[in-house]
Amino acid sequence: MHPLSVQSVLVVGGGLAGSAAATFLARAGVQVDLVEASGRGHAIGSGITLQGNALRVLRDLGVWERVAARAWGFDTLGIRATDEAGTLLVEIPDNRTGGPDLPAAVGMQRLVLAAILHEAAEAAGAKLRFGAQVNGFEVGPDDVEVTFGDGARLRYDVVIGADGVRSATRRALGIDCEPQPTGMGIWRAVCARPASITRTDLYYGGPGYIAGYCPTGADSMYxxxxxxxxxxxxxxxxxxxxxxxxxxxxxxxxxxxVRALLTDPEAINYTRFDHHVIDGPWNRGRVVLIGDAAHVCPPTLAQGGAQALEDAAVLAELLTTEPVGEALWKRFTQRRLPRAKAVVDASVQLGRWMVDHDPDADVPGLMGRIAALVTTPA
Incomplete structure (x- = not known):
């Protein structure tokens, strides 16, 4: 470790970005505390699709084998018609953005992924506290004094705000970048996996803009x-x-x-698509934002989780190899902002084309450009 690099870090938020950052940093010898407002065993959402570039980070975290054992991998994408037979129109080889030795994508249950990442962080030496929150912090030139919900006050070299789309850390920093609606909403349902469903198929048109599904394990899907x-x-x-x-x-x-399996009202979820990206430095002094706190994209490209994991990997690399200062924060912005912004903009563009029924939309071209971008490690 660099002699001037960070020694203690507080991570606020135990989602993908926060758990991954805690693991990378603790494994490098940094003292890491992670606080998560929700209880252990809680995860927002039902299932998640992880593209190859996300799997690459999970492999670097040392959890890929555990993920692979509980997820469902696939290498093709199906496009089906909205006719009475749901005719398969084309089967497209998906881009292996994580490299040839990883699947193009996997689906898995969010609770399962959260448990794997939390256990990895603890095994690396991070201290995780669930049902805990940060009440405030004061950013100094050399550290950050944090006040917790129980009244305790502790100092850290760096605070990482990985507390999601409605980030309290972002608001406390005075960063005016609230998520904006795209005009779309999504119904999601979890159910058992029929044997016929072995990958994601997409239907464009019909009663909605898109209908699809993704296996999340041997016996589950969304x-x-x-x-x-x-x-x-x-x-x-x-x-x-x-x-x-x-x-x-x-x-x-x-x-x-699938429709015959939709019988449990509690398995249904409805949310609206939002987007935002902080178009500038993601830090204010020694407090830095990553994941959904810094950028959110609608799931049209299934890149939200991947971008959160990439944030964690790049930030941890810099914090454990360089001294904390303006040069580090500038380098972090240069490595993450253009890539995350390109993904957010492309995800929003895909949705806008559908809402506008744009006859000139180049969906394959846009998807190909983003796949090429994320194939190169962050």
């Missing part, structure tokens, strides 16, 4: 339908189930099996 953003908060869980089942009736082929 399905989703993207529509115009609507006010759905007043619906009861049974009403939500009926709305999603009604939309699902417009899709066939494997969707006929």
């Amino acid at each position: 399905a989703y339908i993207v529509e115009d953003a609507r006010e759905r908060s007043g619906l009861s869980k049974p009403e939500q189930l009926e709305v999603m089942r009604g939309l699902a009736a417009g899709y066939h082929g494997p969707w006929d099996e």
